[in-house]
Amino acid sequence: MNKQHWNWIRLAGDVPELVLIDCIQLAYQTVFMKLTKKKQREIAENRR
Template identity: 40%
Template sequence: MKYPWIDEFLLSKAGVTKDLQAEWNWIRYMIGGKMFAAVCLDETDTPYYITLKLDPLEGDMLRQEYEDIIPGYYMNKSHWNSVKANGSIKDELLKELLDKSYNLVFEKLTKKLQKQILSEEKNG
C-alpha cells in the first residue's frame, strides 16, 4: 500500500478504535462506535481501498477531479468515498480527507460523548 502511515495517523486521533470486520475483510476505524474510515483488504489481505466519509458535494467534486477517488466501495455512494490504496492521491490530500471524515462523524456524536472523548484525550 502506498500509505503505510495510515494506521498510526488514524489511531493518533482522540477516541479512535479499530477492529477487523471479518465478513468484509475491512479494518474499520471508529469514534464513539461509529465508523469514519476503513481500509478494505483483498483476498490476500492487501489494501485496495481506503473508504471515508465526506460532505456529499465535496465528495462529488473530488470524484470528478481525481480518477483514484470513487463512490464508496459497498457504501452509501453520496456520503462515502473510496481512495485507491495504490493510486495517485498525495499523502497530504488523503490526510486532509481523513481529518474531514473524522470531524464529520465526531460532530454527529452526542455532546456528552464528545466531551468524554476529549477529556480522556487530555487525561490520557
C-alpha cells in the same frame, strides 16, 4: 449502515499524503459532530 459520508480512495501511490490526511480528518470531524455533546466531551477528555 448509512454510507452517505463514506470515503473511498484507491491507494495506488498517486494520492498525495496530505490529501489522504485531509480526507481522514474531514471524515473524523463529520462523525464527531454527529455525536452527542456528552460523548464529544468524553472523547475530548480522553485525548488529553
